[in-house]
Amino acid sequence: DAKTTQPPSMDCAEGRAANLPCNHSTISGNEYVYWYRQIHSQGPQYIIHGLKNNETNEMASLIITEDRKSSTLILPHATLRDTAVYYCIVTKGGRTGSARQLTFGSGTQLTVLP
Amino acid sequence: GAVVSQHPSWVICKSGTSVKIECRSLDFQATTMFWYRQFPKQSLMLMATSNEGSKATYEQGVEKDKFLINHASLTLSTLTVTSAHPEDSSFYICSAGLTGTKGYGYTFGSGTRLTVV
Numbered sequence: 001d002a003k004t005t006q007p008p009s010m011d012c013a014e015g016r017a018a019n020l021p022c023n024h025s026t027i028s029g030n031e032y033v034y035w036y037r038q039i040h041s042q043g044p045q046y047i048i049h050g051l052k053n054n055e056t057n058e059m060a061s062l063i064i065t066e067d068r069k070s071s072t073l074i075l076p077h078a079t080l081r082d083t084a085v086y087y088c089i090v091t092k093g094g095r096t097g098s099a100r101q102l103t104f105g106s107g108t109q110l111t112v113l114p
Numbered sequence: 115g116a117v118v119s120q121h122p123s124w125v126i127c128k129s130g131t132s133v134k135i136e137c138r139s140l141d142f143q144a145t146t147m148f149w150y151r152q153f154p155k156q157s158l159m160l161m162a163t164s165n166e167g168s169k170a171t172y173e174q175g176v177e178k179d180k181f182l183i184n185h186a187s188l189t190l191s192t193l194t195v196t197s198a199h200p201e202d203s204s205f206y207i208c209s210a211g212l213t214g215t216k217g218y219g220y221t222f223g224s225g226t227r228l229t230v231v
Contacts, residue, residue: 034220043120043207043222044158087157101148102209102220104158 001103002027002090009109012082018075020108022088025069031092033064034102035073037084037110044087044104047073078112085109116142116212120223127198127230135193135226137208143188144210148220149181152205164191198230 005023012018024033034049048055048062050071055062061074075082087107091100117140127133137147146165150158162178164170164185172178180202182194195202208223 036220036222038158041205041225041227043118043225044209046219046221049219100211101160101163103160104150106157 001092002031004088004090004105006088006105006108008106011111011113012078014080014112014114015077018078018082018110020073020086020110021070023070024090027068027090031090033062033071034089034091035062036087036089039084080112080114083110083112116221118208118210118221118223120208120226122226123224124227129199129230130197132194132196133198133228135206137191137223139189139210142212145188146211147185147191148209149183149193150207150209152207158207195228200230203228203230
């Protein structure tokens with residue numbers, strides 16, 4: 001699986017958009033980009049994933065660059081409850097693949113400030 | 115949505131005893147279950163992968179005789195830490211892969227905090 005690089009920490013003001021970057025320059029054509037977050041002492045929570053098109057759900061938006069070498073997770077209106085470690089993970093799988101383990105990097109500690 | 119129920123959420127045990135952690139998929143069948151371990155201030159590290167009805171595959175450095183994994187049904191996987199020692203104290207998390215209309219997602223249990231005294 002491709003390696004990802006994320007900033008170790010970020011701050012964001014409550015109510016503002018939080019933009020979390022991820023670099024995955026060695027991603028291959030059949031690898032998906034997944035985003036998870038982990039609130040302290042809890043299991044990771046799925047946020048969103050995508051292959052090459054931008055994706056949006058009720059939690060966030062995922063913007064993937066055209067060359068797929070980087071992506072940005074956007075939390076449109078951050079709240080204090082969004083304070084967590086955010087993990088960007090690249091892995092094969094998807095529609096026709098089989099379940100694969102997710103390799104977690106260090107992630108980004110997002111702190112939403114009041 | 116798909117939920118993995120993990121129990122217990124925390125456990126304290128004496129050194130030398132065994133502890134069993136259960137993960138149940140509540141509304142789907144989990145063909146594959148992953149077990150992770152997380153030490154304080156560190157990221158999740160994969161311990162093993164189990165497929166229903168098969169022997170688990172362990173990552174390098176994980177003792178299969180110490181961390182017993184059973185995945186006898188599509189809705190239940192268990193991890194037993196045998197002869198636990200203080201260095202086994204950690205946060206253990208299970209995860210199941212599941213298919214959907216947009217390909218694979220992965221859902222995680224809430225984790226088990228193990229403290230060996």
